[in-house]
Amino acid sequence: MRYCLALDLRSDPALIAEYEQWHRDVWPEIKASILDGGIVQMEIYRLEDRLFMIMETGEGFSFEKKAAMDAANPAVRRWEELMWKFQVAIPGGRPGEKWRLMDKIFSLNK
Numbered sequence: 001m002r003y004c005l006a007l008d009l010r011s012d013p014a015l016i017a018e019y020e021q022w023h024r025d026v027w028p029e030i031k032a033s034i035l036d037g038g039i040v041q042m043e044i045y046r047l048e049d050r051l052f053m054i055m056e057t058g059e060g061f062s063f064e065k066k067a068a069m070d071a072a073n074p075a076v077r078r079w080e081e082l083m084w085k086f087q088v089a090i091p092g093g094r095p096g097e098k099w100r101l102m103d104k105i106f107s108l109n110k
Contacts, residue, residue, distance in 0.1 A: 001057045005099040008088040009049040016049065019086040029075035037066040049088075053099060063101075 009016050023044065034042060038061035045052045070076040080098075090100050 001061065003055045003057065004102040004104070005053045005055070006090060006102055007051045007053070007099045008090055009046075009051060009086050010088055011049045015086050016046075019083075020046070022082070022086075027075060027079060029073070030079050033070065033073055033076050037061070037069050039066075 009019060038058045039055050040058050041054075041056035043054045045054075070080070083098075087098055089097060093100050
């Protein structure tokens with residue numbers, strides 16, 4: 001299954017550069033948690049201060065299961081706390097919600 005999500009960054013070139021640097025050298029524990037959670041591929045793109053994530057997941061993946069795994073993983077909790085320095089929640093989300101799931105509105109190959 002493919003999911004697309006969006007998130008904003010603080011509009012500060014130095015913080016954006018630092019955020020990108022963290023993502024060029026993601027902690028091994030974070031990569032492992034992504035794979036262990038059933039995500040088989042993930043890409044993040046940036047346009048100015050807007051991020052766009054594409055996730056490909058395997059069978060059995062659920063956001064609820066992944067959130068529970070992350071909550072129980074100290075490395076993921078540290079990473080997420082660190083990333084809040086750079087991130088801004090998109091208006092309209094639930095309190096504490098970071099990445100917001102996007103609705104698919106078009107597909108060339110239905």
